[in-house]
Amino acid sequence: MADTLLEVKNLKTYFYTDEGVVPSVDDVSFSIGYGETLGIVGESGCGKSVTSLSIMDLVPSPPGKIVDGEILLKGRDLRKLSEAEMRKIRGNEVAMVFQEPMTSLNPVFTIGSQIIEALMLHKHLSKKEARDKAIEMLKLVKIPMPEKRVKEYPHQLSGGMRQRVMIAMALCCDPQLLICDEPTTALDVTIQAQVLDLIGELKKKLNTSIMMITHNLGVISEIADNAMVMYAGKVIEYGSVRQLFKNPLHPYTNGLMNAIPRIESDKEELYMIKGTVPSLRNRPKGCLFHPRCEYAKEICRACMPIFVERDGHKVRCWKYTDRW
Amino acid sequence: MKAETTRANKNSYVLEVRELKKWYKVQEGFFGQKPVHVKAVDGVSFNVKYGETLSVVGESGCGKSTVGMSILRLIEPTSGQVILKGKDITNISKKELREIRKDMQVIIQDPFGSLNPRMTVGDIIKEPLDIHKMYSSKERNRKVAEIMELVGLDLSYVRRYPHEFSGGQRQRIGIARALVLEPEIIICDEPVSALDVSIQAQILNLMKKLQREMGIAYLFISHDLGVVKHISHRVAVMYLGRIVEMADKHELYNNPLNPYTKALLSAIPVLDPDLKKEKILLEGDLPSPINPPQGCHFSTRCLNAKDICRNVEPTLRDVGNGHLCACHFVV
Numbered sequence: 024m025a026d027t028l029l030e031v032k033n034l035k036t037y038f039y040t041d042e043g044v045v046p047s048v049d050d051v052s053f054s055i056g057y058g059e060t061l062g063i064v065g066e067s068g069c070g071k072s073v074t075s076l077s078i079m080d081l082v083p084s085p086p087g088k089i090v091d092g093e094i095l096l097k098g099r100d101l102r103k104l105s106e107a108e109m110r111k112i113r114g115n116e117v118a119m120v121f122q123e124p125m126t127s128l129n130p131v132f133t134i135g136s137q138i139i140e141a142l143m144l145h146k147h148l149s150k151k152e153a154r155d156k157a158i159e160m161l162k163l164v165k166i167p168m169p170e171k172r173v174k175e176y177p178h179q180l181s182g183g184m185r186q187r188v189m190i191a192m193a194l195c196c197d198p199q200l201l202i203c204d205e206p207t208t209a210l211d212v213t214i215q216a217q218v219l220d221l222i223g224e225l226k227k228k229l230n231t232s233i234m235m236i237t238h239n240l241g242v243i244s245e246i247a248d249n250a251m252v253m254y255a256g257k258v259i260e261y262g263s264v265r266q267l268f269k270n271p272l273h274p275y276t277n278g279l280m281n282a283i284p285r286i287e288s289d290k291e292e293l294y295m296i297k298g299t300v301p302s303l304r305n306r307p308k309g310c311l312f313h314p315r316c317e318y319a320k321e322i323c324r325a326c327m328p329i330f331v332e333r334d335g336h337k338v339r340c341w342k343y344t345d346r347w
Numbered sequence: 348m349k350a351e352t353t354r355a356n357k358n359s360y361v362l363e364v365r366e367l368k369k370w371y372k373v374q375e376g377f378f379g380q381k382p383v384h385v386k387a388v389d390g391v392s393f394n395v396k397y398g399e400t401l402s403v404v405g406e407s408g409c410g411k412s413t414v415g416m417s418i419l420r421l422i423e424p425t426s427g428q429v430i431l432k433g434k435d436i437t438n439i440s441k442k443e444l445r446e447i448r449k450d451m452q453v454i455i456q457d458p459f460g461s462l463n464p465r466m467t468v469g470d471i472i473k474e475p476l477d478i479h480k481m482y483s484s485k486e487r488n489r490k491v492a493e494i495m496e497l498v499g500l501d502l503s504y505v506r507r508y509p510h511e512f513s514g515g516q517r518q519r520i521g522i523a524r525a526l527v528l529e530p531e532i533i534i535c536d537e538p539v540s541a542l543d544v545s546i547q548a549q550i551l552n553l554m555k556k557l558q559r560e561m562g563i564a565y566l567f568i569s570h571d572l573g574v575v576k577h578i579s580h581r582v583a584v585m586y587l588g589r590i591v592e593m594a595d596k597h598e599l600y601n602n603p604l605n606p607y608t609k610a611l612l613s614a615i616p617v618l619d620p621d622l623k624k625e626k627i628l629l630e631g632d633l634p635s636p637i638n639p640p641q642g643c644h645f646s647t648r649c650l651n652a653k654d655i656c657r658n659v660e661p662t663l664r665d666v667g668n669g670h671l672c673a674c675h676f677v678v
Contacts, residue, residue, distance in 0.1 A: 241618055
């Protein structure tokens, strides 16, 4: 496929701990096209963040290790690259925005110098050029008075402003893929709306592909083209946002949608998915969701379901197979 | 339980808060200068009926948690009155305060930090009964078992320690501990914010069930408007230390009047990809509470702000049907 920017095939990232092997990402495959926004959604511990760290080769090792799979960026397998080559990819072709902007920015340097450093390293600009570019980037992310702000330190900015700086920094080398890991989770709703609006606008302007990782289904629905739902290290549903939100197939996806208290609904009782997410060290046999699923049958307890596909909408559930 | 006996008058209030203020001094006044204060809570008044949920909602730094902590007197309010079951508790002694805490309990956000790691679940839930010397020792154990069943904790957990539990289970332990004294009101400070959606739904449904069965009132403090809509009867919206709008839940969500409430509601991402609603995008950030804008605090971000907004503080007044709103342009 010529229009695929990133293709992840059968990725497996395991953590080897004293208490046993934790399959955080277990056989995950997906692709992102040029200019596409893919949303990855799931509850804590489902492996969504480890997926993104695996792409950047930033999984803490030990105990973590990418065990198997291919990560193809424009057809080139990132797993086969040396650390020096990988360093050129990070920031340059793939950039990342994290949840907590205060911990990702260095508190002892001005925000300007942090952006300038990236530009001088990756784009080999002179200091003067880099400074102009940094101001331009801050303007792009709508930071007021960028000439003044470049000289300020992270603690002088509010949470929303810091996240804008992070986005400016991530975009300054024109990456083709921007990975956003819960970029708005630490922000208030009105600020979240501003940042999401900005990301959407920049995507249109720069045609960057975005991988948006979040636990908030609302954010996915607003910003993504396609989305996948993860549960206990596995992808359980994958489709366009419209397919996923209009017609969620997997009982887990459906349950999640109904468990969210919405402002447009007057329901008295929320739908409850019983139980809790299984421990990854001790996952159930068969379908990983069966202990919590109201439809679970004998076959669900015995075998892991395979993907069933209908118009590009994939779901990992026995309900949609002939064997049901 | 005891709800039926004490709730003689259903329309009377379990909690009344009048002109509550909490100012923190951040700079001394030298040479006759005025000292500088952060007005975390600046004149907040509301009432909570028996068996009712009033939610206080707002963004970080609006003072909603300070309201809760001042009511509990975990921090001392600067001025104002807190009246619990008709009794002014603003200036009572520590000893009396301990006595009235039987009627007013708290559930806090972090289910990891709020449970003593060296105590078993049974002891954690029993501790309030020990402190208040309620019931005989045998009775206490029976009471603990009863409460554990009520909040959906398996009785076999009674000798386990908090670290053995997930976030949702810990929050159930926190709720059990608050319930064991059979309080009239529980102050809940972001009780579900640290939980995943599927667990959050379980806890919210549990809290509603407990309210139906025991007639407890909740003062529910949260930043999540979806959660608030689900759990409340009435909602108060705060902005920079003041209540800007307060109304019945349906009234507030269907007919928000204050421009801030409108913006807040429109900022929530919707789950329907076809429903691309018109967003009111606010300019800028929350102003610093040390130096809040003159007049209406929201005037610096409000799209309709006029001269009067920048000079005169709007009062919170009834605009009909018990719908209170603080805005010059709402009639």
